[in-house]
Amino acid sequence: MARIVTPAVATDIIIRLQEWPERIVLVQRRNPPRGLALPGGFVDVGECVEQAAVREALEETGLQVQLQALLGVYSDPSRDPRGHTISVVFVADGRGELGTGDDAAGVRLVDPGDSALDLVFDHALILADYRRFVRTGYLPRPRR
Amino acid sequence: MARIVTPAVATDIIIRLQEWPERIVLVQRRNPPRGLALPGGFVDVGECVEQAAVREALEETGLQVQLQALLGVYSDPSRDPRGHTISVVFVADGRGELGTGDDAAGVRLVDPGDSALDLVFDHALILADYRRFVRTGYLPRPRR
Numbered sequence: 001m002a003r004i005v006t007p008a009v010a011t012d013i014i015i016r017l018q019e020w021p022e023r024i025v026l027v028q029r030r031n032p033p034r035g036l037a038l039p040g041g042f043v044d045v046g047e048c049v050e051q052a053a054v055r056e057a058l059e060e061t062g063l064q065v066q067l068q069a070l071l072g073v074y075s076d077p078s079r080d081p082r083g084h085t086i087s088v089v090f091v092a093d094g095r096g097e098l099g100t101g102d103d104a105a106g107v108r109l110v111d112p113g114d115s116a117l118d119l120v121f122d123h124a125l126i127l128a129d130y131r132r133f134v135r136t137g138y139l140p141r142p143r144r
Numbered sequence: 145m146a147r148i149v150t151p152a153v154a155t156d157i158i159i160r161l162q163e164w165p166e167r168i169v170l171v172q173r174r175n176p177p178r179g180l181a182l183p184g185g186f187v188d189v190g191e192c193v194e195q196a197a198v199r200e201a202l203e204e205t206g207l208q209v210q211l212q213a214l215l216g217v218y219s220d221p222s223r224d225p226r227g228h229t230i231s232v233v234f235v236a237d238g239r240g241e242l243g244t245g246d247d248a249a250g251v252r253l254v255d256p257g258d259s260a261l262d263l264v265f266d267h268a269l270i271l272a273d274y275r276r277f278v279r280t281g282y283l284p285r286p287r288r
Contacts, residue, residue, distance in 0.1 A: 004152045004186055004227070004229075005189060006152045006153040006154070006186050006187050006188070006189065007153055007187055007189055008148045008150045009150040009151055009153050009230055010150070042148050042150050043150050043151055043219070043230070044150070045149060045150065045151055045221070045228050046221045046228060047221065048219040048220055048221065048287070049217055049219040049230060050219070050286050050287050050288070053286075067285075067286035068285075068286070069285070069286070070214070070216060070217060070283070070286055072214060073193055073214060073217060073232050075187070075192040075193040075194075076192055077189070077190045077191065077192065083148075084189045084190060085148075086153055086187070086193060086232075088217050088230075088232075090286055139214070139283070141211075141212070141213070142194050142197075142211035142212070142213070142214055142234055143192070143194050144194070
């Protein structure tokens, strides 16, 4: 087909470890925008988003993840200052030893309700949706 | 940022009408692949997926839709023979008069469980997930 121009597609993963079920993994970004972010990255052509999520989680945190739920799709055109990127966000359980991948300056296990986290992109919104999901069992409704 | 190459992003909408809650709207495609498909189309750069879904539903069916749930994200690289396209699929309620848009050769109100439907792309899989959601209330789990 003619080259279709759409937003880019990425995936981000909210990873919980069995030993710390109330905490999640964040990465300290090495590249701008600097700050804390969910592990994630772009989806490659030829790979499904679930594969991309498992691959990015492993690359960025050293963890093997099992995807448990699709939290939502975040697509506000201004959510990424580098260009319009849609993120498919999964909730996952992680196993293995937490480590720092190539694209990260560090990894942290944090309380997702900690208001002092220096989060980039729209990851504060995503974590607010995640906390509501944990508390109520309800996934976010489509935004108007 | 450097031009990132990812799959294209589209949205498809499962539209129910208040008068026919057990049926959904399909469009007869004018362009290849020929067959029946959910109303939908590509997401534009600068528009969020929810806006794209409301716009495409209106363009293809004449209906104003209210998005009720995110059914899933379908991203198998072989799902669209024209190239790797990820679809964000919503369940929506439609209002207005059902009509045929520019890209469609016709619209139909069908029973989503009708096994004789000549569905294109992976829309038979999407409708199987939708029927399970209607029956059980459970959204599809992330695929392995």
